[in-house]
Amino acid sequence: MLASRxxxxxxxxxxxxxxxxxxxxxxxxxxxxxxxxxxxxxxxLKNSSAAVGSSSSNNTPHNERKQQQYKTALKLxxxxxxxxxxxxxxxxxxxxxxxxxxxxxxxxxxxxxTYTVKSSLADIVAQTxxxxxxxxxxxxxxxxxxNGAVFTAVVCEIIYNQVYPAxxxxxxTTTTLLLKVALDCLVCAPIYWIPSVxxxxxxxxxxxxxxxxxxxxxxxxxxxxLTTYWKLWIPVQLMNFWCxxxxxxxxxxxxxxxxxxxxxxxxxxxxxx
Numbered sequence: 001m002l003a004s005r006x007x008x009x010x011x012x013x014x015x016x017x018x019x020x021x022x023x024x025x026x027x028x029x030x031x032x033x034x035x036x037x038x039x040x041x042x043x044x045l046k047n048s049s050a051a052v053g054s055s056s057s058n059n060t061p062h063n064e065r066k067q068q069q070y071k072t073a074l075k076l077x078x079x080x081x082x083x084x085x086x087x088x089x090x091x092x093x094x095x096x097x098x099x100x101x102x103x104x105x106x107x108x109x110x111x112x113x114t115y116t117v118k119s120s121l122a123d124i125v126a127q128t129x130x131x132x133x134x135x136x137x138x139x140x141x142x143x144x145x146x147n148g149a150v151f152t153a154v155v156c157e158i159i160y161n162q163v164y165p166a167x168x169x170x171x172x173t174t175t176t177l178l179l180k181v182a183l184d185c186l187v188c189a190p191i192y193w194i195p196s197v198x199x200x201x202x203x204x205x206x207x208x209x210x211x212x213x214x215x216x217x218x219x220x221x222x223x224x225x226l227t228t229y230w231k232l233w234i235p236v237q238l239m240n241f242w243c244x245x246x247x248x249x250x251x252x253x254x255x256x257x258x259x260x261x262x263x264x265x266x267x268x269x270x271x272x273x
Contacts, residue, residue, distance in 0.1 A: 140265075
């Protein structure tokens with residue numbers, strides 16, 4: 001199950017590079033194909049010359065059969081190498097195209113799936129670290145799945161791709177870039193992005209929202225939760241709003257957020273569940 005989840009994570013990861021590569025400049029299949037053809041042609045020419053010289057001196061049926069078998073084997077090897085050089089990049093390109101199509105046309109479902117896998121795997125890593133002191137908790141894992149898939153992925157899609165463009169416009173300048181990062185890290189993070197997991201956890205464990213709020217404030221005051229968040233997410237969001245395509249920004253956040261979810265899971269697990 002863990003391997004299948006990792007495979008699902010790697011599929012949308014390849015979509016980042018689909019917009020930045022070109023077929024002619026970065027296609028190893030075309031280069032290998034040309035190289036294989038050149039080598040096969042040179043070997044066939046050498047073999048033909050050798051065959052002519054050999055036939056003039058000793059033209060026997062046995063030698064002719066050996067020469068024909070050599071030519072056939074050489075063609076098979078060259079054809080197989082060309083086929084492999086074409087098939088592997090073509091499959092990778094099709095995978096990139098399919099992933100990019102999903103994130104462009106089905107952003108909410110694609111982001112929810114990405115955050116589901118990311119949140120689950122990150123919490124599994126965190127619980128593996130704590131396996132010596134406590135058993136694996138499926139309820140804790142489900143808490144991070146729900147928080148990631150619903151309260152993060154869906155809300156991110158609305159805020160980043162709907163609200164922010166309406167406020168700051170479509171074209172990103174240096175001013176709008178800094179304003180987005182400031183709004184996201186200084187306003188949205190303390191009042192929603194970080195405390196949401198505490199309140200979702202309260203729902204799953206039957207605790208009150210007041211208790212969840214107290215745990216969040218304690219982690220901010222005494223464990224440096226907000227400072228740790230800023231150290232990670234301010235550089236990430238600067239890069240995210242600066243150079244990542246809009247339809248891949250939430251996926252980029254999920255990829256970078258893997259480490260953050262591990263830290264948050266380890267930190268919140270110290271509180272009484």
